[in-house]
Amino acid sequence: MPERILIIGFQADTPIRHVASVAASLGLAVDYLDLQRYLGGGSLQFTTREPEKARVRVAGERFLLADYAGVYQRLALPPPDETQRGRWPQMRARYVALECALLAYAGRVVNRPLSGWENMSKPLQTYNLALAGFRTPPSLSTSLVEDFREFRAGGETIFKSNSSIRSIVDRVEAVDDERLAYLQYAPVLFQSCISGRDVRVHVVDGATFPVLIESDAIDYRYAHARRKHIDMTPLLALPPQIERLCVSYARSRGLCLAGFDFKLDAAGEWWCLEMNPAPAFEMFDHVLDGAIARRLLGHLLGTPDL
Amino acid sequence: MSAQILLIGGEQDALLLRTRALLAAPGKRVHLVANAAEARLSLALGSTAVRTLVVVDGEPLPMAGIECIVVTQLAAVASPLLAADDQSYASAEALAAWLAFLASAPCRVVNRPSANYNILLQSPLHVRAFARHHVPTVDDLIVDGRALAGRRRRGERSAAIDLSNDQPFWLASSYAPASGSLVSLIDHDEAAPFAVTLRVGADCLTVPYGPAAQAPLRPDARAQAEQAAVTLLDALGLDLGCCVFSLSDTIARFSRLFTGAWPFVGEQALDWAAERLAALALAEQGSRHA
Numbered sequence: 001m002p003e004r005i006l007i008i009g010f011q012a013d014t015p016i017r018h019v020a021s022v023a024a025s026l027g028l029a030v031d032y033l034d035l036q037r038y039l040g041g042g043s044l045q046f047t048t049r050e051p052e053k054a055r056v057r058v059a060g061e062r063f064l065l066a067d068y069a070g071v072y073q074r075l076a077l078p079p080p081d082e083t084q085r086g087r088w089p090q091m092r093a094r095y096v097a098l099e100c101a102l103l104a105y106a107g108r109v110v111n112r113p114l115s116g117w118e119n120m121s122k123p124l125q126t127y128n129l130a131l132a133g134f135r136t137p138p139s140l141s142t143s144l145v146e147d148f149r150e151f152r153a154g155g156e157t158i159f160k161s162n163s164s165i166r167s168i169v170d171r172v173e174a175v176d177d178e179r180l181a182y183l184q185y186a187p188v189l190f191q192s193c194i195s196g197r198d199v200r201v202h203v204v205d206g207a208t209f210p211v212l213i214e215s216d217a218i219d220y221r222y223a224h225a226r227r228k229h230i231d232m233t234p235l236l237a238l239p240p241q242i243e244r245l246c247v248s249y250a251r252s253r254g255l256c257l258a259g260f261d262f263k264l265d266a267a268g269e270w271w272c273l274e275m276n277p278a279p280a281f282e283m284f285d286h287v288l289d290g291a292i293a294r295r296l297l298g299h300l301l302g303t304p305d306l
Numbered sequence: 307m308s309a310q311i312l313l314i315g316g317e318q319d320a321l322l323l324r325t326r327a328l329l330a331a332p333g334k335r336v337h338l339v340a341n342a343a344e345a346r347l348s349l350a351l352g353s354t355a356v357r358t359l360v361v362v363d364g365e366p367l368p369m370a371g372i373e374c375i376v377v378t379q380l381a382a383v384a385s386p387l388l389a390a391d392d393q394s395y396a397s398a399e400a401l402a403a404w405l406a407f408l409a410s411a412p413c414r415v416v417n418r419p420s421a422n423y424n425i426l427l428q429s430p431l432h433v434r435a436f437a438r439h440h441v442p443t444v445d446d447l448i449v450d451g452r453a454l455a456g457r458r459r460r461g462e463r464s465a466a467i468d469l470s471n472d473q474p475f476w477l478a479s480s481y482a483p484a485s486g487s488l489v490s491l492i493d494h495d496e497a498a499p500f501a502v503t504l505r506v507g508a509d510c511l512t513v514p515y516g517p518a519a520q521a522p523l524r525p526d527a528r529a530q531a532e533q534a535a536v537t538l539l540d541a542l543g544l545d546l547g548c549c550v551f552s553l554s555d556t557i558a559r560f561s562r563l564f565t566g567a568w569p570f571v572g573e574q575a576l577d578w579a580a581e582r583l584a585a586l587a588l589a590e591q592g593s594r595h596a
Binding site: 041043044045046047048049077088089090092093094096097099100101103104109114117118121122123124126127128129136138139140141142143147150151154159162163164165170184185186187188189233252284 | 326332343348349350351352353354355356378380384385387388392394395396398399401402403405406407409410419421424426427428429431432434435438445446447448449450453467468469470471486487488490557
């Protein structure tokens with residue numbers, strides 16, 4: 001049985017660096033496939049008749065998927081910029097080919113490509129989370145000014161993007177009519193503002209890793225940039241119902257690794273804001289002494305309690 | 307108040323245009339949405355006083371009055387009044403909002419987005435990867451141009467699709483890929499026919515396609531193709547689809563799925579599909595939810 005792990009991603013991507021670092025500290029055998037170099041000029045050969053023989057070549061290095069017990073991947077296709085526009089079709093072809101090789105690969109992959117794709121639509125994910133039994137904030141995705149006004153009249157409101165394009169979540173303050181006129185060009189997702197403490201719950205292979213976040217920023221991910229306070233501590237236990245929901249929802253989406261964002265209000269209610277199928281978890285793992293990465297690496301090696 | 311039916315797809319989509327003509331009847335209002343970025347909407351989720359509606363051609367259509375939605379393609383082209391970067395953002399936002407609108411609509415939706423089916427994402431390779439769990443499927447081989455040239459020299463024949471441009475069906479043997487490009491080969495003899503199975507609701511129609519398309523299909527191939535099409539489309543949660551099967555060997559093997567426009571399907575087959583799609587749109591509620 002292979003005992004090596006393959007990590008695929010961009011060098012600057014912090015979860016990639018974090019998992020590689022934890023693996024090194026544990027003395028695990030890990031290879032790294034540089035996604036930037038592969039997309040720029042690598043090649044791939046595989047047949048679905050023998051998917052384990054998939055072979056990737058990148059700058060003189062050769063990777064045979066059969067050599068690995070598992071793969072941790074953070075595939076992403078950068079949008080075409082002016083310098084790459086001519087090469088972009090081939091970059092996209094390499095991206096799709098690698099995605100499909102990982103779909104056909106029989107070993108463990110975290111996460112299998114396309115799992116949890118609903119994250120590309122936050123209102124769709126909100127709808128699915130509510131169907132699954134999570135408590136979700138009242139939401140309105142709208143391109144109509146009058147509907148925005150009616151929703152906002154119902155209480156304090158935050159705004160975010162509908163798509164998976166990253167946006168800074170913030171409170172809706174005074175909005176002038178000129179700015180509101182832009183709604184006609186693109187809908188915006190508005191949600192009732194839920195006050196309380198943030199909790200991030202990572203699910204890895206059926207185990208949960210909750211972290212409590214205290215911050216005076218609306219979007220704690222940008223607390224440092226906005227000179228706001230942030231403090232994170234491990235949460236010792238989750239309510240059993242929340243733990244069950246997180247584990248079962250991740251499983252229903254085919255996800256080994258998932259990150260759930262909650263607000264815990266003063267009445268003790270857990271509000272699920274969203275679920276990330278490719279979470280950047282390193283900042284939380286630092287307060288957990290690397291427990292998330294260890295569980296992830298253990299899963300890839302078939303030994304959960306690494 | 308008239309019952310509203312929404313058709314979402316391309317303005318040149320022959321199936322949708324035929325279906326629209328069949329649906330035009332007293333008491334029914336049929337609207338075509340070709341550009342999701344132009345049709346404004348409000349999608350309310352959870353406890354809020356705002357109601358869900360779309361605005362098509364300037365007319366507000368509350369969700370409560372929409373009887374059925376048929377989706378063959380979801381596209382968004384943002385206003386040219388926006389800066390280039392803002393246009394791509396606005397398109398992504400419109401598509402994301404419409405995906406949620408379609409998935410959560412309480413009326414019948416043909417075809418509803420679901421965990422297994424994302425109308426925006428799936429390439430032929432992705433669909434085959436999913437299909438392998440359900441039906442016999444052609445094998446894929448992904449190679450670079452040099453390896454393809456070697457196979458051609460050795461006389462190994464199979465249909466090729468250039469992954470950089472995703473040509474439909476196949477490229478001829480003379481195709482020479484550009485340096486560095488990747489090619490997807492499917493295990494299909496270029497001289498063998500394909501079977502094309504249209505599925506609309508509970509009905510299927512199978513016709514030959516490609517080389518020897520004038521020859522009748524083997525009865526066993528037709529039965530295999532239709533059974534596989536129903537199995538696969540049920541797994542994807544789709545009522546409407548066009549499955550292409552390779553008939554290179556004794557088993558009909560799935561190769562491609564089309565849920566949008568079907569430019570390669572003949573007039574008679576399109577009429578057959580439009581009649582059934584119109585009937586499906588008018589049928590009693592009972593569509594699957596995501």
